[in-house]
Amino acid sequence: MTSSNKWKREEEVAINAVLRASLTTSQVFQQLVASSSMTKSDKSPVTVGDFSAQAIVNSILAREFPDDAIVGEEDADDLRSEVEDKQQLKRKVLQLANEGLTRDVEGQNTLSKTLEEEEVLKAIDRGNHAGGIKGRMWTLDPIDGTKGFLRGGQYAVCLGLIVDGKVELGVMGCPNLPVDKAAAKPKEGDFDEVKKRTDLGVIFVAKRGQGAFQRSLTDPTLRPISLRDISAASLASASFCESVESGHSSHGTNSRIAQLLGITAPSVRMDSQAKYASVSRGDGDIYLRLPVGDGSYIEKIWDHAAGSLLLEEAGGTVSDIRGRPLDFGLGRTLTANKGVVAAHKAVHAKVIEAVAKALEEEGRGHL
Ligand SMILES: Nc1ncnc2c1ncn2[C@@H]1O[C@H](COP(=O)(O)O)[C@@H](OP(=O)(O)O)[C@H]1O
Ligand SMILES: [Mg+2]
Ligand SMILES: [Mg+2]
Ligand SMILES: [Mg+2]
Numbered sequence: 204m205t206s207s208n209k210w211k212r213e214e215e216v217a218i219n220a221v222l223r224a225s226l227t228t229s230q231v232f233q234q235l236v237a238s239s240s241m242t243k244s245d246k247s248p249v250t251v252g253d254f255s256a257q258a259i260v261n262s263i264l265a266r267e268f269p270d271d272a273i274v275g276e277e278d279a280d281d282l283r284s285e286v287e288d289k290q291q292l293k294r295k296v297l298q299l300a301n302e303g304l305t306r307d308v309e310g311q312n313t314l315s316k317t318l319e320e321e322e323v324l325k326a327i328d329r330g331n332h333a334g335g336i337k338g339r340m341w342t343l344d345p346i347d348g349t350k351g352f353l354r355g356g357q358y359a360v361c362l363g364l365i366v367d368g369k370v371e372l373g374v375m376g377c378p379n380l381p382v383d384k385a386a387a388k389p390k391e392g393d394f395d396e397v398k399k400r401t402d403l404g405v406i407f408v409a410k411r412g413q414g415a416f417q418r419s420l421t422d423p424t425l426r427p428i429s430l431r432d433i434s435a436a437s438l439a440s441a442s443f444c445e446s447v448e449s450g451h452s453s454h455g456t457n458s459r460i461a462q463l464l465g466i467t468a469p470s471v472r473m474d475s476q477a478k479y480a481s482v483s484r485g486d487g488d489i490y491l492r493l494p495v496g497d498g499s500y501i502e503k504i505w506d507h508a509a510g511s512l513l514l515e516e517a518g519g520t521v522s523d524i525r526g527r528p529l530d531f532g533l534g535r536t537l538t539a540n541k542g543v544v545a546a547h548k549a550v551h552a553k554v555i556e557a558v559a560k561a562l563e564e565e566g567r568g569h570l
Contacts, residue, residue, distance in 0.1 A: 207413060212267075213268070214410060215311075216268070217341075218374055218418075219311050220260040220374075222309075223259050223260075223306060224303065224360045225406070225420060226420065228360060232352065249346060249349045249353055251295050253276070253277050253349070255303060257326075257330060258318075260343050261327060262322075262326040270339075272340040273329045273341045275343040275344075276330070276343065278330065300318060300323050301314075301318055305317065330343060333534055333535060334531075335368075336367060336368045337367060338367065340364075341363065341365070342504050344506060347506060348474035350448060351379075354474075356391040356392075358378070359375050359475040359476045359510075360376040360378075361376075361510065363512065368530070368531055369411070369531065370411070370511065371410065372410050372512070373511075373512035375406070375407040380481075381402050384486045406418050407509075407513050413516070414517075415514075417484065428485075430484075430485055430519050433488055433547045434550070439465035439467070442468040443466065443488075443489050443491055444473060444478040444481055444487035444491075445470045445478070446472065447474050450495060456561050456562065459565075463561060464557050476506070478490050478510070479509075482517075483517035483519070489550075490545040490546070491545075491558075492543040493561075498567065502542075504534075504536065507521075507537065519547055519548060522544055523537075523542055523544065524543075524555075524558050541570055
């Protein structure tokens, strides 16, 4: 097998699955989140979106690669409840999953027969695998950036293929990101803008050793992407990308790191692995995810698998706050790592030095 053929079929299947799930989450956003009846505290649309997207991707993987394990964020326990609310949720998920799976998408993967309730629940529960170092497994975050999804910001459907603990393929759908990286991102909370714009929706694809690419939701042509070329000398001109949520990443520590590196541009805040994607195509240079508080939070593999490979293949280095590579072979979580630091190869080590200094100053040098 030539290197460009490696993972060819997996890539095709993963793109089709992520594309379908992205179209369905978009539909849920348009119909439920952006509807006038939605109250601010109502989290149910994201739940409908999560379950439907996981059902769609897992059904396709189960059919195409029946022996592969899946480590997915969600499970169907809630949908098995007899409570009327959950029954209603289940019916909605069944309908959306079937619509998503039977939609005509690039002439591929159409189901001959719609799924029954129990089949949809089973598909979602295929994501229960424990992970580990041996063999092939997929990892799925059906909606990464649930907060972003609800506020009309960025979110991503993220699928990675991990083989013997290494991410080999990553496919990520970002329905609210402009295809053109130079175009302005929709203003957060402006649901009408997201609904109206026709230039939104990107799929990112990376295969180990074969580069990083993007395509739109409608045109299958893959176009190469890469990080902005930045050297240690021009580090001061860099910009940061960080979480919107201050509970997910320490904004204060990030500011100090910027100061230490002489960076003055304000950080770009964005939900989800769209951060990895943005930096990968040169819109932002450094992705920082500094642990908050005592650093007891353990990152999940589905929050980083696809994004980290994309950024590496686009010319970057991804590590934790100590410069250790992310270890995807230890189960469902990144137990050997703390936080994430991602940047162009040429400046990554310098960023890690500044991270260590900033944590030391805060009395968190032990993290
Ligand atoms: N205390 C914490 N620290 C870091 N990440 C956290 C966290 N609590 C939740 N998360 C993860 O942060 C992800 C979103 O990341 P970001 O802040 O970059 O948008 C969430 O994914 P989901 O939205 O899929 O649940 C969730 O898994
Ligand atoms: Mg997530
Ligand atoms: Mg999620
Ligand atoms: Mg979650």
